Amino acid sequence: MPDREPATAPRFRDRPVSFVRRSGRMSDAQERAWAELAPRYLLEVERDVAATSVRPGAVIDPAEVYGRSAPLIVEVGSGQGHAIVHAARSCPEIDFLGVEVFRAGLARTMLDAGRAGVRNLRLVEANAPEVLEHLLPEASASELWIFFPDPWHKTKHTKRRLVAPAFPPVAARALRDGGVLRLATDWDDYARQMRAVMADAADFAPAFDGDGAPRFDGRVMTAFERKGLRAGREICDLAYRRRARA
Incomplete structure (x- = not known):
């Protein structure tokens, strides 16, 4: 087996990312939010080759970032920030980290968080698996x-789906023993894939009976969920508990 490259060596991603990054124009309010609020909310990240990559070894100390030791909840694909800003405002005793690659969404999140006076929220502009693998300390x-990751519903694009066989190990690395992975989708075939992938994940056990979990009451209704419901699609919640490390 060949030696792995040292952490400092440039490298390209060895699997497709779950997004296509577009340079959408930000509104004037979003531009102002980025300029004024990024120092408060946005984590600086040491990059690898790609603009949204994370350099291996660039780990953060959550206690230093948040100024305290508290439970940490991470939302992958935080979008416009509706769910995570609501959660952070409702649960000031918990720290929250939103992971998103679209700058306009991050700016909107900062704008709403600033208006709400939220202090227990940080954001990172990066590819989620690299955040879980390199930026966050283990456990x-x-x-x-x-919640509602891109379904990549065309057959030729399903290889881009985030919840695929390579994902559970990086999720398990970041979660503490007993921690919970919460999933939601409005695409039936993606729900089936999620269940199949997680059934093969040795580090996780289902935290529900049957084909799905009850709707997570900590998730606010977002535009993605409303769109799915209007289209007649059924929302599927899933939850998996991280098994204890050996």
């Missing part, structure tokens, strides 16, 4: 949320 997260 640092209490929960990991992935």
Whole structure:
């Protein structure tokens, strides 16, 4: 087996990412939010080759970032920030980290968080698996949320789906023992894939009976969920508990 490259060596990603990054124009309010609020909310990240990559070894100390030791909940694909800003405002005793690659969404999140006076929220502009694998310390997260990830419903694109066989190990690394991975999707075939992938994940056990979990009451209704419901699609919640490390 060939030697692995040293952490400092440039490298390209060895699997497709779950997004296509577009340079959408930000509104004037979003531009102002980025300029004024990024120092408060946005984590600086040491990059690898790609603009949204994370350099191996660039780990953060959550206690230093948040100024305290508290449970940490991570939302992957935080979008416009509706869910995570609501959660952070409702649960000031918990720290939250939103992971997103679209700058306009991050700016909107900062704008709403600033207006709400939220202090227990940080954001990172990066590819989620690299955040879980390189940026977060092992066993640092209490929960990991992935709500309505891009379904990549065309057959030729399903290889881009986030919840695929390579994902559970990086999620397990970041979660503490007993931590919970929460998933939600409005695409039936993606729900089936999620269940199949997680059934093969040795580090996780289902935290529900049957084909799905009850709707997570900590998830606010977002535009993605409303769109799915209007289209007649059924929302599927899933939850998996991180098994104890050996």
